[in-house]
Amino acid sequence: MIPYGKQEISPADIDAVVEVLKSDFLTQGPMVPKFEKTVADHVGAEYAVAVNSATSALHIACMAIGLGKGDWLWTTPITFVASANCGLYCGAQVDFVDIDPKTYNLCPVALEAKLAQAKHENRLPKVVVAVHLSGQPCDMEAIAALAKEYGFKVIEDASHAIGGKYQDEFIGSGRFSDITVFSFHPVKIVTTAEGGMAVTNDAKLAERMNLLRSHGITRDPALMTHEPDGPWYYQQVDLGFNYRMTELQAALGVSQMERLDAFVARRHQLAKRYDQLLADLPIVLPWQHPDSYSGLHLYVVRLKLNSISRSHREVFESLREQGIGVNLHYIPVHTQPYYRDMGFKAESFPNSMVYYREAISLPMFQGLTEDQQDEVTGALRKALGEE
Incomplete structure (x- = not known):
């Protein structure tokens, strides 16, 4: 059977993972930050937060933006369910915008019409998730213009699109969005076995996503309610999740990014x-x-x-x-x-x-x-x- 998608694992990929297996860190070591920097540098983003799946990345992206009960998230019907479910995880309501019949992406014309109606009904979205189906980017310039006019945040679901470009800039540069999410599932362009990443140019969003991916726990005194009790001290300052990426996954990702x-x-x-x-x-x-x-x-x-x-x-x-x-x-x-x-x-x-x-x-x-x-x-x- 010829599959519709398949990972490509090289000897260098295997060596990179074996090197981590022989190291002192299997999780929460130096490879995850290295992978984050590798991806951020490649796409031209300021910050990157690696997690265990693109679904997790979408979830913490929505949370970082402040999506919650009483809010709306809009996305396209032609996507994997995670692009919509991330809104429900936050207690928000979800709606959809029909696709462009040529690109199969969220249609900006349909979006504009729906926004005008939603403004009249006082139910404008707080977040629009623009999905780059098959790797082709949405019309992000048009979507960004509507975001400015109607006051919503934009998340690019670029699970299919790492390495692609829009208007000669790599997808993930953040020129037309608040956060971009990548997937590293085995059938995707670059794999970490399972894994995802959120990139942004907003330091506060990056800090919030960083916190949420690891139980809401911080060792940063600046984020604590009082001075640390000692060098061992940490605080849980929010309700986060165990969405961390392992060192093994990150090592594979760094190696894959070279190709x-x-x-x-x-x-x-x-x-x-x-x-x-x-x-x-x-x-x-x-x-x-x-x-x-x-x-x-x-x-x-x-x-x-x-x-x-x-x-x-x-x-x-x-x-x-x-x-x-x-x-x-x-x-x-x-x-x-x-x-x-x-x-x-x-x-x-x-x-x-x-x-x-x-x-x-x-x-x-x-x-x-x-x-x-x-x-x-x-x-x-x-x-x-x-x-």
């Missing part, structure tokens, strides 16, 4: 070749905005169902039967039972539903060979009835 640019460049080579191989098929190929340089975590095609005699499910199942590990990113969050019980209706976000009925994620990872890519395209032709 990030090469990883993304290889994905672009593969995407260009897919574009050529699939150009004559009854599918919609991924469209890239000229302002963006995608991280290309995913290569999503959409079936032209009116031009083929097979259903979306039949094509998907045929590919799986042929050993192609395709996937679907994502089932619209608002259709999940947990969210349906909140009153969301499938038809409320029509572009997202059309996307869901047509989308298939083809294998895309830096280790994908041209022979494997040829196998994928041959299987797709067969699945579509083109052979």
